[in-house]
Amino acid sequence: MMKEELETTNRPDNTAFTQQRLPAWQPMLSAGIVIPGFVLIGLAFIGIGVGLFITSQNITVLEKDYTGVETTSDCYKCSNPSDKNCTCKLEFSLSNLFEGPVFFYYGLSNYFQSQRSYGASKDEYQLSGDLDYFKTPVSACSPYQYDANQKPIVPCGSLANSMFNDTFKLYQIVNGTKKLVPFDGKGIAWWTDYNIKYRNPSVTPLKNAFNGTVKPSFWSKPAYELDTSDPSNNGFVNQDFLVWMRRAALPDFRKLYRRITEGDYASGLPAGNYSLEIAYNYPVLSFGGRKKVVFSNVSWMGGKNQFLGIAYLVVGSLCVVMSMVMLIVYAKFKFPEDD
Amino acid sequence: MLRRRLNRLFGRDERKVDSRTIYVGHRPCPATEALIPPKFCDNRIVSSKYTVWNFLPKNLFEQFRRIANFYFLIIFLVQVIVDTPTSPVTSGLPLFFVITVTAIKQGYEDWLRHKADNEVNKYLVTVLEDGRRACKESEKIKVGDVVEVVEDETFPCDLILLQSSREDETCFVTTASLDGESNHKTHYTVPDTERNLESLSATIECEQPQPDLYKFVGRMHIYRNNQEPAVRSLGPENLLLKGATLKNTQKIYGVAVYSGMETKMALNYQGKSQKRSAVEKSINAFLLVYLCILVSKALVCTTLKYVWQNRPGQDEPWYNQKTQKEKDANLYLKMFTDFLSFMVLFNFIIPVSMYVTVEMQKFLGSFFISWDKDFFDPEIQEGALVNTSDLNEELGQVEYVFTDKTGTLTQNNMEFIECCIDGFQYKYADSGTELDGFCVTDGPVNILQQKAGREKEELFLRALCLCHTVQVKEATGQGDGVADGVEDQVDGVMGLDGETVGPADLGGFIASSPDEVALVKGAMKYGFKFLGMESKNMRVMNRNNDVETYELLHVLNFDPVRRRMSVIVRTKSGDTMLFCKGADSSIFPRVRQEEVDRIRMHVERNATEGYRTLCVAYKLLSREEYDQADTGLREAKLALQDREEKLMAVYNQVETGMSLIGATAVEDRLQEEAAETMEALQGAGMKVWVLTGDKMETAKSTCYACRLFQRSTELLELTVRTLVDLGRKREERLHELLLDYHKRAVQDAPPIKAGVTRSWSSANQDYGFIIDGATLSLVLNSSPESNSSCYKSLFLQICQNCTTVLCCRMAPLQKAQIVKMVKNCKGSPITLSIGDGANDVSMILEAHVGIGIKGREGRQAVRNSDYAIPKLKHLKKLLLGHGHLYYVRIAHLVQYFFYKNLCFILPQFLYQFFCGYSQQPLYDAAYLTMYNICFTSMPILANSLLEQHICMEVLMDNAALYRDVAKNAMLGWGPFLYWTLLGVYQGLLFFFGVRFLFSNPALQDNGQVFGNWSYGTIVFTVLVFTVTLKLAMDTRHWTWINHFVIWGSLAFYMFFSFFWGGIIWPFLRQQRLYFVFANMLSSVSAWLIIILLILLSLLPEILLLVLRKPRGPHSRQKKPVVQSGVGETQSPRSSARPLLMKTFSDESNTIL
16 A cells, blocks of 8 residues: 555655645534534433433342351351252242243352463363363363373363352242242353354263263262253253353352243242242352342343443433533633634 | 885784785785785675575574564563463464564565675676786675776776876776765876786785775885885875776776775775664653553562462362462462463553554655655755655654755855955956956945956966866767767867867866856856866966966865865966965965955955855965975875875965965855745744854855844854954953853843743844854863863853854864764754765764755765755755654654553453452453454554644644644653553543443343453453544544544454354364354443443543633644635634643643
């Protein structure tokens, strides 16, 4: 582009480019444009902000900590890590209809899924179903590469090993009897993760692919038994597994566990008393972590987030205020000049 | 006695001696006991740096010697060795790219040099060997070989001319390719060498090679059968330099004395030291700051990491256990590796690409200077020349302009105006074409309508015709193929008797100085024509059309120290006469006082009118006097050591007791638009110093003519004249004057510090300072007891407070001395030297920026300059237009680069607080690598090439705008801090904006959550858009290229992100960005936060941009039409409101 022949004759080329005279647009941000522009942007932002804020306000969230730190909590009994197969209950009541579809999240705090070595400790070839890597997992998986008998761990690595394994059952107490609220475990992971990125080895039955490998030490059952009822939700494409494998950005995070979209509860959780039965397996107290469950419905903007609406309102009003200030400045300095 | 000295010389070790001995034709000489062939280097010219074998190691070594490249290499090695968060590719790839491109460029340049070398080295030349003519490759010539060169060939090495095909034992050469002087120079054979070169037995003793083209000292011993050797002196007139071309001479024979890399040409091509611009120093300072930021970031992270890990449960939570190796590692080693890892993670803050972009900007940008058609001069058919692209921006920073007078301020196109003979003034009128063709005007003097005696007139005119070194240009119209044209032409000249049009008609003269031509032409107007030289005879046609011949005995050459030249001639009648012409100051003390009194008035009046005056004197030499002078000169010429001094002594001795005949006045017209240019430079806040070898009066009048001195300017004079005080020592007087001037110019002046408001201060007295060479050396080198440093600082302070300083009677070295002094004074101002002649080379090389004018005095100035322009008037556009723009462009480029990398890396740093200080990168590796290379590099490059924040015409019309950027204003710590704060603000905003959004990571309407890569991608998207839009806001001049690259970059980013996340990449283990970008775009919240953050981070910028708008934008953007102010209701605010202007310009520094 720049390389033109310098001198065919001695006289420089008389083109607009060489003479730096390319036609140019010289925008001038004059007050006449900027002040109305700011007002418009400000108003638009305030509008969006109001919309966001109201939307966010309308989202219902129910958040319950079930770590069991407080002695009053039912889960206190399970907080001892040596206690296996402990279940506890979390009871709550809704005074109004919890509008559906309701999304059921679990949350962990002070849990650093974002650590580099932790995040790197997986074998993506293995997880895409490449059987070669079932025998020799990548060294990044260490110390969860091989078990004590030098058998390869599949899926290898800390990330997979530490998969969240508390399970929940939600009952509505109707007239003293527990009515199970059906959970939908589909559609909780990214579509591309489920359909493309993670693949089971094309071996049937799936179990055979795992011959000669061992399950991660923390897991209670091997990968091919994650969901025995549904082959399309088993192995590496188990959606709980996929959700876990998508690392959270921050140490306090929540992950989608189930959706409540079926049966009587498709339109939401009716008012009433509920009991959440928790199979308490996942230890977090050793590193000062917390566990919680979150019921929430979502809107077009996702989950409840006051920040966005407030930020839009603030910036919008800032723009309007600034346009006022500018108008004053403009009036003060501009008009005398016209005299 | 001579013999004894010779033997002593021979006895010494060759290497320790400062002379070398050459055996002509390698023949042993009777005088030497045994021929020990001395070792000299061969005639290979090696200008290339590399060979095929050493290219790779040597080039790599050279490249990694650059501190920046070395730094990147270290980072790369750390990445390879230590387990680091980013792969070595991220920094290795850009580094590899840079190194390869540079290596290819340098390799190509070296290949060209090899080719050129080969062309020279393999050139076939004819060498006389044992009586036979043999063809040899040029590189095989050895010192002592006798070489034959034919017409229009260049000399293959430095030769002593032994024999010429011309009758008069001379040859003509042109040194156009050496110093650019295209006139034919006469060189002489060594007298008395035999015609038969095969039997010539001689040795040449000459000094060791030295680069001065015009100096050569040697002597030749010629041995004839058993006779005492004859000794002949050798001077530069006998030496034919490699690179010069033989002209008008069929062929010559010469003996090689210096060969290969020892030739004067080769010695001259070495060591033009590289100049570095102030911007580069600023970049280095900023780099240091960023390096500190980088190290402290890494330190903070490392420290916090270990503090944090000390808390219970954080070091090794059960879900992220360490490997055995990690557990075993030494704690301090781990800390150190962690530190290095953080360094690597944050190293993008100092990007490789900045160096590439800066280099590209400079290289490509410099084309605009050579492309500029305004610099094209139809007269010489050339435009501007850029010898270095490193200093483009320095053109916008000049504070001191040192200009030569002759040929720079003036045209160096001399015209004979008038003369004064014996106190009577003669002014030539064009109408007078009679033989007696000069009418006498009066002069303000009391002598009216009188003439000097006829003899005096004729003597004076003869003196003008004889006392010079002018050659008559040989006619060219006779057809090209005339082989023996020289003789023909000489004959032709002879046959010209009685013709009305002489060969020396208009423009037919060649001389090293145009003054001489003017004088010869002046004499012609009055009826005396110089017809040329014939062997040793000068031929002059007098008024009666008779040809007079004079034998030229000696030329006492002109030199700037003596400031005069003389010739000794013998008339037909046998009288020996000396004619001398020179500056009045050097002639007056050597003639009788009463003669001086008659002429001085004229000389001074002419000088004040701006003419160059020369005085002409003569002396009749008696036989004894001549013999004495003759032997003195010959002896001095033979001397090997201190030849100059000895010659000088003889000259001074001969040139005494002369009688003054008259004086001449030659006008040197001002260059076109010299005054306008100077006014513009001063308006732009530059201080103009005129450094000239000319005399004070002439220089002063030139300064007035150029409006450097105004009528109101108070002149402070510090010259020899003012120092003369009755019975007082010069130094005392000097001290007194300096103190006085200092008081007037510095202490009493209102305390305006140089720079900002000078030209508004019309109320203040302008001072002009005049100093001459003699006084200057007194100031600079005064005796130790009289505190010389005190003088110097006084002098400098005075000069700094004067608008114009005139230094006259300067020797070339003094010019450089002054430049150096100013350059090194407090605040180290940027200096610019402009000149056209060889005498300006030293100051051109010394100044920060050297400008050569493609003038008449040869090409040496152009060759040594950084930029060359055809005319002085082009300086205005070069500085005020190009310089200003270049500075603004590169300053913006540098600031922008640092800024964009700061806000790039800051979120990554902040993210460490949220990932347990584990060096987790926030952005994907592809983004880390591509950010500087692809996403944000082109817009800034285009901007820094095309931006015209103010258009060129306005910049040139308002010289004061140049002050806005003076003193490196846009790269000071203030603007740097502003940009840094902007970067920090935006970096914080990017990170925490997304951080608060992610307090609930369920950002999609299907309730799914986003992970860490989505986080990074959102931040990165905001980042790319913000820095690009920030640039868009800074762009004042949107050409289609700007549009293309700015919007193109953003589009490319989008496209790339889709593409990068769109497919499962084979050969890559990590597919971490798979569909992250597309998923991000499917989330309304992500869109909203991106828009919000972009707007919010640009808000302060917009605000500043708008808030300063109401205050006088018109003075910036006004079109030339507006400038005229006709019919404009809204008249531009210009200097009428300096205060507003000032506040405005102060702000603009930070914005742009």
